[in-house]
Amino acid sequence: TMMRKLRAAVLVAPLLLSLDVINAFITAQQPINKKLFVQSNGALRAEKNFNVELNEFFKSPVPENIKDYVALRSDASKEATDFLKTVVSPPGDPGVPRPLSTVVFASIPTGLVWYGYYKFCVEEELLAMELEAGKMPRGFGGYGTLGPFCYGLLLGPVAELFHLPGGVNWSALGIIFIYYTQFLLYDRVNALYEEEGLEQPLTVWWCLPIFFPFNLVVGLRQVHFLSQYFYRKRGDGEIAPSDPIAEFFPFITADKFTWQEFFVKPRLWCSLLKDSEDIPEGDLPYFVREFLKIGTTK
DSSP states (O other): OHHHHHHHHHHHHHHHHHHHHHHHHHHTTSOOOGGGEEEETTEEEETTOHHHHHHHHHHTTSOHHHHHHTSOBTTHHHHOOSHHHHHHOOOBSSOOOOOHHHHHHHHTTTTTHHHHHHHHHHHHHHHHHHHHTTOOOOSOHHHHHHHHHHHHHHHHHHHHHTTOTTGGGGGHHHHHHHHHHHHHHHHHHHHHHHHTTOOOOOOGGGGSGGGTTHHHHHHHHHHHHHHHHHHHHTOSOOOOOOOHHHHHOGGGTSOOOOHHHHHHOGGGTOGGGTTOOOOOGGGSOHHHHHHHTTTOOO
């Protein structure tokens, strides 16, 4: 009997999660009344909003000392003045600028563990910005993003342990969820730039893994452009410092471009080719020319 209950719980949980995500997607575009927001323990939260409630649900079991350390701080952005301070900084309001080089040099040695912390911080910061602006939250916050992702990954080993149909494939739910939050993140960064009257810097659909290597390109651009945005939001006229990685790979800082342009503009590839001319279409093999026509209008 106990085994049957466990199997039923494991099978039903992903369905409930999927329904909640669909519900969040449907309500994400709806306007929200500022009266729905209340002040609680110094933090803004929205009444009866799935995204906020999901974040609070996964936040509740976290030890208090951890929650205190990673709580939003109004002075976090000002204090993150060098690499180490930025790496250990909690989420900020306004958001903490995290240059691309900092994110890369902190993520790779830790096996992308620190990138998980980066993801947590920016999701907390953007959720707070949306609540303060009286907007319907589009993200799920740091806890609401990493919580379902981690538990989703655990579904696979649990299903395999209890010999449930699908086995480790259940972990795909966690991966699908985190890709969905990345899609939302890129679109939200575009919206921030649009609100400033600037061009949207990110091509959102590149986030899908089938578009490798452009999923990496748009990921690097997201880190860079969000960092630039938070530098501007500091409001002290500070100019963002130079970033060695972003400077060496111009495709990170360049104006929005198409994937076809990336292949024929060597100056986008690296700074060593900054003076290179575009590759003439006639110099390309026939199959390459035909490939680059995909998605273009005649």
